[in-house]
Amino acid sequence: MSNVKDSQWPLWEVFVQASPGIPHKHVGSVHAPDKQMALQNSRDLYTRRSEGISIWVVPAEAIVASNPEDSGMFFEPSNDKVYRHPTFYVMPEGSKNI
Amino acid sequence: MENEKQLEQFEAKINADSKIEPKDWMPEDYRKHLIRQISQHAHSEVIGMQPEGNWITRAPSLRAKLILLAKIQDEGGHGLYLYSSCETLGISREELIEQLHNGKAKYSTIFNYPVLTWADVGAIGWLVDGAAIVNQISLQRTSYGPYSRAMVRICKEESFHQRQGYEIMGKLALGTPEQKEMAQDALNRLWWPTLMMFGPHDADSAHTGKAMKWKIKRETNDELRQRFIDKTVQQAEIIGLTMPDPELKWNAEKNKYDHGKIDWEEFKRVVNGDGPCNKKRMDNHLKAHDEGAWVREAATAYAAKQVKEQVVA
Numbered sequence: 001m002s003n004v005k006d007s008q009w010p011l012w013e014v015f016v017q018a019s020p021g022i023p024h025k026h027v028g029s030v031h032a033p034d035k036q037m038a039l040q041n042s043r044d045l046y047t048r049r050s051e052g053i054s055i056w057v058v059p060a061e062a063i064v065a066s067n068p069e070d071s072g073m074f075f076e077p078s079n080d081k082v083y084r085h086p087t088f089y090v091m092p093e094g095s096k097n098i
Numbered sequence: 099m100e101n102e103k104q105l106e107q108f109e110a111k112i113n114a115d116s117k118i119e120p121k122d123w124m125p126e127d128y129r130k131h132l133i134r135q136i137s138q139h140a141h142s143e144v145i146g147m148q149p150e151g152n153w154i155t156r157a158p159s160l161r162a163k164l165i166l167l168a169k170i171q172d173e174g175g176h177g178l179y180l181y182s183s184c185e186t187l188g189i190s191r192e193e194l195i196e197q198l199h200n201g202k203a204k205y206s207t208i209f210n211y212p213v214l215t216w217a218d219v220g221a222i223g224w225l226v227d228g229a230a231i232v233n234q235i236s237l238q239r240t241s242y243g244p245y246s247r248a249m250v251r252i253c254k255e256e257s258f259h260q261r262q263g264y265e266i267m268g269k270l271a272l273g274t275p276e277q278k279e280m281a282q283d284a285l286n287r288l289w290w291p292t293l294m295m296f297g298p299h300d301a302d303s304a305h306t307g308k309a310m311k312w313k314i315k316r317e318t319n320d321e322l323r324q325r326f327i328d329k330t331v332q333q334a335e336i337i338g339l340t341m342p343d344p345e346l347k348w349n350a351e352k353n354k355y356d357h358g359k360i361d362w363e364e365f366k367r368v369v370n371g372d373g374p375c376n377k378k379r380m381d382n383h384l385k386a387h388d389e390g391a392w393v394r395e396a397a398t399a400y401a402a403k404q405v406k407e408q409v410v411a
Contacts, residue, residue, distance in 0.1 A: 009401075027251075028183075033398050034400070034401040048172070
């Protein structure tokens with residue numbers, strides 16, 4: 001069997017926005033030969049029950065992800081900056097609305 | 099050494115009920131078990147479209163036909179969610195389909211039984227989807243993230259499947275004597291094969307140990323089977339049907355139903371290819387796959403042409 005004949009097409013990651021104003025959320029993936037079909041296949045697969053008002057499809061190979069094994073080191077710089085959180089600051093006794 | 103440390107971290111994550119994600123380190127056995135279980139699950143969804151598909155042109159009303167079409171489309175969708183989740187483990191869709199075709203991967207034995215009457219369509223929704231729900235609700239808590247997310251999605255859709263089946267059974271059971279007999283006959287034939295869907299008893303199940311330890315499965319075959327029986331008996335009673343198990347009775351002490359012996363010889367025969375419809379199901383899948391080849395080729399060629407035109411322009 002030739003490769004072309006049995007190709008299940010490139011992989012696309014699918015993101016759906018459920019209602020206006022909220023972020024698109026990853027819901028899964030589809031195989032499709034081009035972006036138009038990726039969009040249509042995603043609609044048929046992931047929004048059969050009014051789950052969304054907008055869909056993004058992204059070629060899976062275009063996604064760059066951080067490596068879980070390095071995550072300690074990678075995210076370390078944010079761990080020692082407690083002054084970035086509002087709870088770090090001491091407010092004068094009795095002050096309101098702040 | 100490195101491996102031991104990684105295994106330790108992996109098991110610590112499992113013990114803390116944290117999810118394992120595709121890029122996380124995992125033992126080879128964990129990956130293999132997941133590929134076997136998720137692919138079997140995906141193939142079952144897709145092969146499961148066939149028994150009901152036979153009834154689309156014979157549905158007794160337009161309402162029934164629309165419902166059946168929607169249900170079968172859902173089953174195809176469930177197959178796709180599961181294939182996607184399985185592919186995150188590093189196996190391609192082509193390999194998964196190839197393993198189905200060469201018999202290395204299995205699918206649920208229940209789909210090798212024929213669907214002889216309209217009541218069988220009802221019984222499939224009520225019993226087969228009912229059993230699947232019990233299993234899948236439990237699997238929502240599986241330790242592998244993509245599998246868990248697919249299960250959550252599937253469970254949301256599955257409830258309609260069971261209710262439409264139970265509605266068909268209820269209508270037939272409360273209809274003419276012939277209709278009631280048809281419903282009872284469907285229950286008689288499909289009850290035992292449905293119980294087999296949960297797999298061998300825990301004592302005889304080769305894969306249960308590690309799957310439970312690594313939280314791929316959260317409850318054992320027998321626990322899930324018992325939950326299904328306990329839920330379903332009352333549903334049969336309410337529509338006036340009789341369970342085809344003379345030994346089925348309430349055990350007040352254990353707070354569950356005792357049931358008769360399952361014919362595991364029959365189960366083994368059907369798993370190993372000797373069920374009433376094994377050959378037909380596989381032949382159909384192969385035929386659809388081969389006859390769809392030109393569509394895949396044409397779409398690939400069209401996509402290549404689009405890219406070329408873009409480059410020229």
